[in-house]
Amino acid sequence: MSDHQQAVQYLKSHREQQLSDLNDFLCIPSISALSEHRQDVRLAAEWLVARLIQAGFQNAHLDETPGNPVVVASGPHAPYRPTVLIYGHYDVQPVDPMAQWTHPPFEPTVIDEVLYARGSSDDKGQVYMQLAAAESWLKTTGDTPVNLKFLLEGEEEIGSIHLNEYIQNHQDELAADFAVISDTPMFAAGVPAICYGLRGLAALEITVRGPFQDLHSGVFGGAVMNPAHALATLIASLHTPDGTVAVSGFYDGVQELTLKERQAFASLPFDSEAFRQSTGSPTLFGEPGYSPLEQVWTRPTIEVNGMWSGFIGEGRKTIVPSTAHAKITCRLVPHQDPEHVLTEVCTHLKTHCPPGVTLEIERGEGDPGTVTPLNHPSVTAAEDAIEEIYGTKAAYIRMGGSIPVVVTFQEILKMPTLLLGFALPDENFHAPNEHFHLENFFKGAQTIALLWDYLGSRDPLEFASTTR
Ligand SMILES: [Zn+2]
Incomplete structure (x- = not known):
């Protein structure tokens, strides 16, 4: 033996x-x-x-x-x-x-x-x-x-x-x-x-500030920038409509999959529809040209994990909120440098920030893929x-x-x-x-x-x- x-x-x-x-x-x-x-x-x-x-x-x-x-x-x-x-x-x-x-x-x-x-x-x-x-x-x-x-x-x-x-x-x-x-x-x-x-991870948190306190929307609405609108504009600017990340330099270092890898993933017993059903989402949506497995395993993302602003209690409160906030994380793939990604995202946010508000960025930690x-x-x-x-x-x-x-x-x-x-x-x-x-x-x-x-x-x- x-x-x-x-x-x-x-x-x-x-x-x-x-x-x-x-x-x-x-x-x-x-x-x-x-x-x-x-x-x-x-x-x-x-x-x-x-x-x-x-x-x-x-x-x-x-x-x-x-x-x-x-x-x-x-x-x-x-x-x-x-x-x-x-x-x-x-x-x-x-x-x-x-x-x-x-x-x-x-x-x-x-x-x-x-x-x-x-x-x-x-x-x-x-x-x-x-x-x-x-x-x-x-x-x-x-x-x-x-x-x-x-x-x-x-x-x-x-x-x-x-x-x-x-x-x-x-x-x-x-x-x-x-x-x-x-x-x-x-x-x-x-x-x-x-x-x-x-995948790795890089995190940041942003605060958009407008008026020094919540304002009466009847008295001031229309004459000042609403921080919630500004935040929405900023977040929308992070992706193109098809789901590709629009931040310049974001994909630096990302390696395309080899044919062998794509074939190996494609041969797995993976059911896209069952995967969709497990999420409850009406359709799958993601960067074009990649299968769902390729998207979640091998492509980097920017995700808003939470955003909040203004009045969210019962009923109505007609205000222009003073601030708006978002927590954002990026999933990173191998060969992407977390510090570089964070820098590029920060630069993007600063250059896309609408007028009438100020932007504060709390830059978090990053771990590579x-x-x-x-x-x-x-x-x-x-x-x-x-x-x-x-x-x-x-x-x-x-x-x-x-x-x-x-x-x-x-x-x-x-x-x-x-x-x-x-x-x-x-x-x-x-x-x-x-x-x-x-x-x-x-x-x-x-x-x-x-x-x-x-x-x-x-x-x-x-x-x-x-x-x-
Ligand atoms: Zn364990």
Whole structure:
């Protein structure tokens, strides 16, 4: 039996133990948002340390932060093979509304090969999957095909408050060729996916000021600029009627999709009409020339998240409001510079501001989009591992949202991230009755075990030289 068959066989013959272990982990109500669970969060971290040591990571330990501790561990190291940083989180979301759970959230229950518990898919189940995959190698060969490091945090669900600082201060310990995160869904049931791109975000807030106070519209209306009108003019100027962003320089750096990417997205089992129905919007609308998936995964946007001005109470109040406000965010794609985008949007707003009002802009923060080159060894190896275990080709997908830690890995640790998740999109993350299909729990662990084998034969130098 080859080594990797041994590791996969080990996973297959230890399912009972894996389920009972995961059960113990899921019983700990490690809700990071609620201070009354602070001890439980720590308990979950301590549980992981003990379990990592049992798996063969002798140096597993807690590192304190001003908030919840970080769990770190590293396995056997050899210089001639690649190093992988596995990131995950052991904290979970609150469980409200409790009444909607069909089983208590911290009493894991298996029904028809589906495991119900808070944290089952997001993210304790997937963290445990990573741990089991590493263990399968250590128990069968005493080694792992690649150098593995774990970084597991307890504040992901509350915004990873102390993680950036921790990473900043532990760059040498965390250094790796790339990171792997199993905290995202597959594309659909039976469609395992490699997610290779995420959008970034840039935010700003604007205030349009006219008269020093709300004015009587009968006395002053028609003789002064109404700030609500001015704001509407400004916002309308951000797009052309077909939905293209009209801010000059906004698309600077944006790369067109390759034919391979367009074909890969087009081949996904995606139903535009079902997607439209899920929104409730009467029709889909967006930048011309792109499919809905391309629009949300690969195109940058400017969105008004909220706008307010004047009188919005019951009845009528005939005023010219004194101010008007809007909160605006841009979703950014890889190779767009957030600072440049913010500057261009600010310039656009200033030059398009109508007369008779003043404009104040509060410029917010920006995070870039991220992309992992499709020819990166981690991507091609993951493709092979998925095909072997699932018997089907991996889907290449991107996501329209952001995962801040991926930006941190890119900016501070200078490494790409492979997003290799095995949850399903409808497994109720953050909601009542969160669950995880055991088929994907087991196959996910096997896929990861194989991935390490396929990567072990690669020269670490290859990891630095891939480009998109
Ligand atoms: Zn998560």
